Amino acid sequence: MKSVKVLCYCVSLLFICFKSYSQEVFTKEVKVCLSKTTLLVFPANIKNADRGSASIEIGEINKVSNVLRIKASEENFIPTNVSVFTDDGHIYSVNVSYTSDIFKNIYDFNISESNQYADGGAALTQQRVRQIAGMIQYISATTRKPKFSNGDITIRLKGIYLAGGNLFFRFGIHNGSAIPFDVDFCKFFIADRTRSKRTSHMEKELLSTYSSLNLTNTVPPGEDREIVTVFDKFTIADGKTFHVEFFEKSGDRHLKLSIKGKHLLRCKHIDNLSN
Incomplete structure (x- = not known):
């Protein structure tokens, strides 16, 4: 009887851990094209990144360890995805699709779409200033x-x-x-x-x-x-x-x-x- 209780406790603990871990997955829709580079900005350094197909190119930016660049390697590819793992334990699933041109090429996971710097007046940390300076090019x-x-x-x-x-x-x-x-x-x-x-x-x-x-x-x-x-x-x-x-x-x-x-x-x- 005691072993059954222990087993139930372990299963419950595993379920709680799995549920907590699954909440750390964030998603975003991203458009890419052949002529421009799209940037993904994360709140922590990138530990690993994996692309769903060879239709897109991905890579980190030199000396900016929390930014991933994405670019299409062919036209009209089938929508794919990129999985990004950061060193703070979060997982990001990015759905990537093709467009002939992009009007937005920076996607920031630090800021939610409902919490933008509407008037440019919100204070930035020194780290954030360095990140933006690196992306301006x-x-x-x-x-x-x-x-x-x-x-x-x-x-x-x-x-x-x-x-x-x-x-x-x-x-x-x-x-x-x-x-x-x-x-x-x-x-x-x-x-x-x-x-x-x-x-x-x-x-x-x-x-x-x-x-x-x-x-x-x-x-x-x-x-x-x-x-x-x-x-x-x-x-x-x-x-x-x-x-x-x-x-x-x-x-x-x-x-x-x-x-x-x-x-x-x-x-x-x-x-x-x-x-």
Whole structure:
């Protein structure tokens, strides 16, 4: 009789554990195409990922261990799925189907569809800021100006994005020379657009909260690099300009951009891309 009670207890415990474990499976519908990459963002590092068929390509992003990229490898494939296991014990089942073009390429499991950053004002953790900065390169550039060249080195503004009360500035640098371009340091400040000889020139320096420059500080000959720098949200008056300066290490090929207030006001909200 005692053994029967023990057996019943074990079966009940197993059922409870199975039920609890099964609740850790999350699902999402995802569209992919041939020409663009779709990103899945998870709240924990990816432990393993498995695709249902060879009709899609999957892979992790270098130095971003919680983001999985998906892309179609053929047109009009039969809908399939991707199973993702994260190191916090959760399982994600992603149903993947084909479309000729996608208008949304980032799906975030951190945020439910009913809990979006509606106005870009919700606070972001430093880890989340780094994640968004790493994903911005997969978002279509919103502008190609202003730009500046010095000695076959060209820098251009590729976009300004708003998320969680943070402004993400995306810069593209092209090295058209035969010598590597090494960035020593950057300077960011707000100054009057025009100044009189009779008045002193006041500058207000801004400190970034994050920059991918530490990961990408060298642009090899003939190559392009993107740098994302993040600031707390700010605006500037019509008579002022936001200045960006990149200084070359052991060289004089310094780069600079002048960004007007209208560029800031045209920033793209990217919170709605994260679900």
